[in-house]
Amino acid sequence: MNRPTILLTGVNGQLGGELAPLLRPLGDVIAADRNKLDLALPDAIVAAVRGAKPKLIVNAAAYTAVDQAEKDATTAHAINARAPGILAEEAKRIGAVLIHYSTDYVFDGARTTPYTEDVPPAPLNVYGATKLEGERAIAAIDAVALVLRTSWVYGLTGKNFLLTIRRLAAERDELRIVADQVGVPNWSRALAEATAHVVASGLAAVAERRGLYHLSATGQASWYEFAREIVGDRARPRVLPITTAGYPLPARRPAYGVLATERFSQTFGFSLPDWHDVLARCVASPPPAATA
Numbered sequence: 562m563n564r565p566t567i568l569l570t571g572v573n574g575q576l577g578g579e580l581a582p583l584l585r586p587l588g589d590v591i592a593a594d595r596n597k598l599d600l601a602l603p604d605a606i607v608a609a610v611r612g613a614k615p616k617l618i619v620n621a622a623a624y625t626a627v628d629q630a631e632k633d634a635t636t637a638h639a640i641n642a643r644a645p646g647i648l649a650e651e652a653k654r655i656g657a658v659l660i661h662y663s664t665d666y667v668f669d670g671a672r673t674t675p676y677t678e679d680v681p682p683a684p685l686n687v688y689g690a691t692k693l694e695g696e697r698a699i700a701a702i703d704a705v706a707l708v709l710r711t712s713w714v715y716g717l718t719g720k721n722f723l724l725t726i727r728r729l730a731a732e733r734d735e736l737r738i739v740a741d742q743v744g745v746p747n748w749s750r751a752l753a754e755a756t757a758h759v760v761a762s763g764l765a766a767v768a769e770r771r772g773l774y775h776l777s778a779t780g781q782a783s784w785y786e787f788a789r790e791i792v793g794d795r796a797r798p799r800v801l802p803i804t805t806a807g808y809p810l811p812a813r814r815p816a817y818g819v820l821a822t823e824r825f826s827q828t829f830g831f832s833l834p835d836w837h838d839v840l841a842r843c844v845a846s847p848p849p850a851a852t853a
């Protein structure tokens with residue numbers, strides 16, 4: 562059987578770094594970092610897809626600096642909104658499947674029960690708005706695509722809450738963490754494994770199931786509860802709950818972003834475990850295999 566060519570963007574990111582080794586057994590992976598493919602440059606995207614002629618494009622790249630996006634909306638828009646549209650157009654042109662990721666930040670967080678895919682989005686910040694535009698661009702082009710929304714991504718590399726709390730825990734006696742924002746932490750490797758599992762079912766099966774899905778561990782937590790779980794039962798640092806108002810940031814965040822995952826589990830036949838179990842697995846694991 563012919564191995565499909567897979568074009569993977571964002572290979573230096575949390576998710577991209579975990580995807581690369583897991584996709585390699587499933588195809589010939591062309592792993593692109595920003596130097597190889599700058600998603601801010603439309604012509605470069607077109608050239609990369611036409612050059613690689615992939616059967617599958619996995620777009621793990623994104624502008625994820627939520628606060629910075631408030632003053633850099635043009636760049637965030639180029640990467641999160643325009644680039645996915647171009648990838649979708651090029652995928653459609655060559656009959657490739659596109660897998661793309663989005664975020665719970667497309668919602669305003671006014672609910673108190675998990676968001677299904679049918680709830681109308683209403684982003685509170687530039688990052689969420691640009692990610693939503695990216696989703697809509699893919700849908701408008703009617704590409705054969707899976708759009709997987711997830712939340713609170715952490716991992717053993719990159720910039721994320723787990724590594725920040727570990728660093729601060731070594732430096733400080735006390736951590737003050739926001740307790741009035743609730744969501745679900747997701748390990749990048751578990752998301753990558755779920756993606757690889759879906760791809761392993763075959764691209765025809767993926768194409769049949771095209772659409773928008775919420776992919777997340779189960780359970781829920783505030784950032785405070787997530788930090789307490791990371792710190793564990795050590796006596797120091799003390800972890801104290803604070804409110805969002807006590808920790809002002811440039812971008813507004815949804816107070817609640819739990820994603821309902823039934824559509825994904827019913828369609829693909831599996832679901833991710835509770836986030837506590839996923840975190841326990843993460844902290845006991847080695848970092849992802851080198852991507853070079």
Ligand SMILES: NC(=O)c1ccc[n+]([C@@H]2O[C@H](COP(=O)([O-])OP(=O)(O)OC[C@H]3O[C@@H](n4cnc5c(N)ncnc54)[C@H](OP(=O)(O)O)[C@@H]3O)[C@@H](O)[C@H]2O)c1
Pocket residue numbers: 570571572573574575576577594595598599600601620621622623624625640661662663664665692710711712713714715719720749
């Ligand atoms: N992080 C979260 O908490 C979170 C939550 C919900 C959804 N998501 C979504 O999950 C997906 C993966 O996110 P992640 O956490 O893995 O993000 P990440 O660790 O920030 O990685 C994003 C990658 O995109 C790359 N990138 C940025 N601008 C680029 C450009 N102009 N051209 C090419 N590559 C560019 C970055 O490259 P450099 O390494 O060169 O900067 C980085 O490697 C994204 O779609 C994100 O929106 C993330």
